[in-house]
Amino acid sequence: MRALKAVLGLLVILAASAGGLYVTDRLLASPNATGPSGDEPAGPLAVETIPVETVTFSDAVRAVGTARARKAIDLVAEASGRVTRIAFHPGDEVAKGDILLELDDRAEQADLKAAEATLAEAQAAFARQEQLNKTGNASDAAYQTAKGALLRAEAERDRATVSLEDRRIRAPFAGVVGLTDLVEGQMVDAATVVTTLDDLSVIEVDFSVPENLLSRLRPGQRVELTSAAWPGRIFEGRISRIDTRVDDATRSIALRAEVPNRDRALVGGMFLQVHLVLDERQQFAIPEQVLSVDGERNLVLLARDGVAQQVEITIGQQLDGMVEVVSGLSEDARIIATNLHRVAPGMEIRATPRDRLTEAAPRTGEGG
Incomplete structure (x- = not known):
């Protein structure tokens, strides 16, 4: 009896196994089954x-x-002399000829009046002699x-006029005056620095x-300058002088x-970083x-x-996220900019033109 039950149990197990294999085979053979490639787009x-x-790319130093x-x-x-008037404030912009400082000029004023009186007498005497000379009554x-x-x-x-004018200090050119330590009433001489004057235009x-x-230098080349005093600001200028000698x-x-x-x-004396543009060129570029x-x-x-x-292309400089293309691309080339991690050479694509790069899929295992 036990042997019979064992045989029947074995038959049930075999029948279940056969049924499972049949169902699995049918499922695998079904055209609606989703396999490993089911995620690929059609x-x-x-x-x-x-x-x-x-x-525009440039070669620079x-x-x-x-x-x-x-x-x-x-x-x-x-x-x-003694200072009688200080006519400026530090930092003022002055024009050429403006009076900046005056010294006591009373003696010079008196000397000028005396010189003018002497001149008037000499002019009168000369006029009389000139008239007599014309009539032949004077030797x-x-x-x-x-x-x-x-x-x-x-x-x-x-x-006397020059001596009087020397009592006034005038700006020899337009510019900005600097600091001064002088006060009215102070005595100064020719060795005393009154102030500084800088043309900062x-x-x-x-x-x-x-x-x-040396062979690539010429007047007029563009320079860009930066200073720690003005972070983020670029000052532009041009080469005005090239020395005639090389420092040995x-x-x-x-x-x-x-x-x-x-x-x-x-202002004068500032330390600046200089970016000298040796030449510039228009070149194809890609992101x-x-x-x-x-x-x-x-x-x-x-x-x-x-x-x-x-x-394959030949590249040059990089500038603000753009790479210079020296050769390998034509002007009418259309560059694939998205889905780069899924595109392979020879693959069929459906391209949508854009004027600029709007989105670029991240690439793994690549460098630029």
Whole structure:
């Protein structure tokens, strides 16, 4: 009896196994079954394409420079004396000829009046002698003596005028005056610095570059300058002077650039970073996101007649996320910019043109 039950149980197990195998085989053979490739889209892969752009690239060299005012002097008095008026405030902008300082000039005023009186007498005496000389009533010697006295009187008057003018310090050119330690009533002499005067309308920047760049230097080349005092700001200028000699100690050549300074942001003595543009060129460029690297090869994917095509290009500089294309692309090329991780050369694609890169899928295992 037990043997019979064992046989029946074995038959039930075999029947269940056979039924399971049949059902599994039917499911695998079903055309509606979802396999490992069920996630792949049907038809061409949708991508976006962008055109080749034209960007200005440049060859440049970096240096450090020192700023200086185009005109900068220390103002000193022409004569000794007591200060009677200080006519400026530090930081004032003054015009050429403006009076900045006056010294006590009472003695010089008196000397000028005396010289003018002497001149008036000499003019009257000369006029009388001149009239007599015309009528023949005076000797030529008396006429020449009167004329000499007149010339000496004029010279004395001119000397007194200069001495009086020396009691005033005027701005020799338009600019900005600096600090002063003088006070009214203080005695000064020709060695006393009254203040400084700087023409800050244009700043000159002196710097040096290696001598091997001499053949590529010329007046008018553009320079870009930055300063720690003005983070994020770029000052633009042009080369105005190139030295005629190479420094035999440093093997460098000195240059001078002029930078417009209308807002007076730059002052003399500032330390500046200099970016000298040696030449500029218009070149094809692509976003660095669409570039892939395979060993020493630089590759991009193009859309041509509904098919993805991989081409090798030669690249140059990088600028603000754009990569210079030296060769390998034509002006009418359409570059695949999205779904790059899913596109393979030769794959059918459905391209949507865009003017610029709007979205680029991240790529793994690639560099740009």
